Amino acid sequence: MGGFIFVPLLIVGFFILLAGFFTVKQQTAAIVERFGKFHSIRHSGLQLKIPLIDRIAGRINLKIQQLDVIVETKTKDDVFVRLKISVQFQVLDQKVYDAFYKLENPHDQITSYVFDVVRAEVPKMKLDDVFERKDDVAIAVKAELNEAMSTYGYDIIKTLVTDIDPDIQVKAAMNRINAAEREKVAAEFEAEAERIKIVAKARAEAESKRLQGQGIADQRREIARGLEESVDVLNNVGINSQEASALIVVTQHYDTLQSIGEETNTNLILLPNSPQAGSDMLNNMIASFVASNQIGEQMKKQNKEKGIVPKKRVRRESPPRPEEGEDLNY
Known part of the structure; x- marks a missing residue:
């Protein structure tokens, strides 16, 4: 009986x-x-x-x-914005007692301090300053949390502002401003590129005109030198300078007409180009017709x-064609 008990x-x-035995995991107290x-x-x-x-x-x-922690607050320029604050913290080894017995819910405590600091700092800044000075907000949160949480055995390692989200309408307006600014810059670059092309084209045209004028000047210089040599040759054979000049002009005129006539498919017509060219041409044609009629009447007279009678043209008729089978021998 005693053995059973x-x-x-x-x-x-x-x-x-x-x-009585138990285990504790690593990085745990x-x-x-x-x-x-x-x-x-x-x-x-x-x-x-x-x-x-x-x-x-x-x-x-x-x-x-x-x-x-996500905090919604208002900036100095009355824009509502949501900030996401990431707080990295750790319980100190030598203050485990304080962390366990002095603070019931550390997450709620940290959240309260983050709200308090952010809503004190952000309303002092404009929206653009919040984006530019987010590190200042993070430093202010870290300083406040370190001072408050160290009493409870917590060490704040780092605080980060990981997101800044303004109101939807404000974001749309900011995007439109950004797009307009970029379009303005793009238009300025396009205008500058167009100006560079215009300047380059103008310089090229100016250089082309300069070279063309230089070529024409050289051509005329050579023509003048050739004319001078031609006049010297004609002077050597007894023709004075005025007659030589007239002869050269007439020769060039007929050389031009000959070169035009050599082209079989040409449709070029040489006409005077003075303001009175039309009336002068008509008068010359009328004078030519009158002179031709006068010469004709004078020749008839x-x-x-002299008793010369103009011959009449006799029309020779061809003999009739013989019909088929007719004998042409008489």
């Missing part, structure tokens, strides 16, 4: 003894209480406590943690006085 007691004692009162802090590894007397009140994470 001893075995259950032995099993119970074994489990009670086994309950365990709070051990004895009869409801703080007793000790146990770190990573296999630990021992008195069964039924000691108990594990809780565990504290010693790793670096991150808390994201002279022939009549």
